[in-house]
Amino acid sequence: MSWIADNTLTWIQSIVIKIMKTGQVPKHVAIIMDGNRRYANKTGVKKVEGHAKGFNKLAETLQWCLEFGIPEVTVYAFSIENFKRSKEEVDYLMDLAKEKFQKLIDERDKLNEHGVCVRVIGNLSLVPPDVRTLMMESMRITQDNKKAFLNVAFSYTSKDEITNTVKDIAKGVNNGDIVVSDINEHLFSKCLYTHNSEDPDLLIRTSGEVRFSDFLMWQTSYTCTYFTKVLWPEFSAWDLIKAVFYYQRCHGDITKVKNDQERVPDLSNKTEYYAHKLHTRRRTALEDATFYEGRNISTES
Numbered sequence: 001m002s003w004i005a006d007n008t009l010t011w012i013q014s015i016v017i018k019i020m021k022t023g024q025v026p027k028h029v030a031i032i033m034d035g036n037r038r039y040a041n042k043t044g045v046k047k048v049e050g051h052a053k054g055f056n057k058l059a060e061t062l063q064w065c066l067e068f069g070i071p072e073v074t075v076y077a078f079s080i081e082n083f084k085r086s087k088e089e090v091d092y093l094m095d096l097a098k099e100k101f102q103k104l105i106d107e108r109d110k111l112n113e114h115g116v117c118v119r120v121i122g123n124l125s126l127v128p129p130d131v132r133t134l135m136m137e138s139m140r141i142t143q144d145n146k147k148a149f150l151n152v153a154f155s156y157t158s159k160d161e162i163t164n165t166v167k168d169i170a171k172g173v174n175n176g177d178i179v180v181s182d183i184n185e186h187l188f189s190k191c192l193y194t195h196n197s198e199d200p201d202l203l204i205r206t207s208g209e210v211r212f213s214d215f216l217m218w219q220t221s222y223t224c225t226y227f228t229k230v231l232w233p234e235f236s237a238w239d240l241i242k243a244v245f246y247y248q249r250c251h252g253d254i255t256k257v258k259n260d261q262e263r264v265p266d267l268s269n270k271t272e273y274y275a276h277k278l279h280t281r282r283r284t285a286l287e288d289a290t291f292y293e294g295r296n297i298s299t300e301s
Contacts, residue, residue: 201223
């Protein structure tokens with residue numbers, strides 16, 4: 001299935017969305033896509049089929065978000081903790097990721113037509129090099145698109161993100177790039193994996209679990225959170241409509257809380273340059289590691 005599905009909205013859903021768009025619509029929605037394995041158990045299919053259904057639901061949901069005018073979506077696709085699952089399931093998930101990112105590359109014209117920029121965030125050094133190569137190519141071929149943004153959190157946890165950010169900022173101080181007095185919330189945010197994005201306005205979690213599972217913990221301090229019992233593969237356009245309606249009801253209170261917070265100073269030219277340098281170094285390190293690991297795989301095979 002394509003990364004962007006055909007429009008499956010009913011005429012009633014389309015009318016409801018058009019009416020809701022006259023109100024406040026979130027600019028950035030984060031989704032914890034939970035319930036694939038429980039869906040497989042519920043329907044009597046293999047776990048791998050549950051995960052495949054979950055990807056198809058992501059494609060549908062992205063189309064609904066485009067119809068809503070939501071320009072940015074961040075999805076929790078694979079946690080670092082998921083590596084602890086059975087080898088069979090992890091291997092399948094890596095194969096599924098490889099298949100889907102290859103599909104993304106193959107249909108680049110459709111993504112570019114919609115202006116979708118794809119970013120993969122997480123500790124990609126833990127991802128097999130063949131999968132990582134496709135992820136990085138997907139980011140490269142869509143990096144100039146500006147109409148909509150899809151952030152795929154893969155091999156991600158907030159603890160890992162924050163720990164690595166602390167280490168990198170400490171290295172910056174040790175190397176003389178910045179000094180301790182340069183460090184504030186703004187600099188820290190700009191050194192996270194999500195540095196290109198504003199914090200989410202709305203976080204949706206499916207499956208009935210009422211927890212964050214170590215997802216975007218730094219970024220969701222003032223995010224409206226919507227929990228639903230529906231399993232992710234069964235998520236519908238009506239469920240998204242309900243989530244956005246809940247956000248609209250909460251928008252005024254959240255905005256007031258945000259406005260009451262003390263403003264953090266903007267980055268100086270020095271700290272802006274350091275953050276840019278840090279992300280360039282991270283990307284270069286991944287590209288180098290992928291290249292050499294890829295050569296080793298070719299040699300061994």
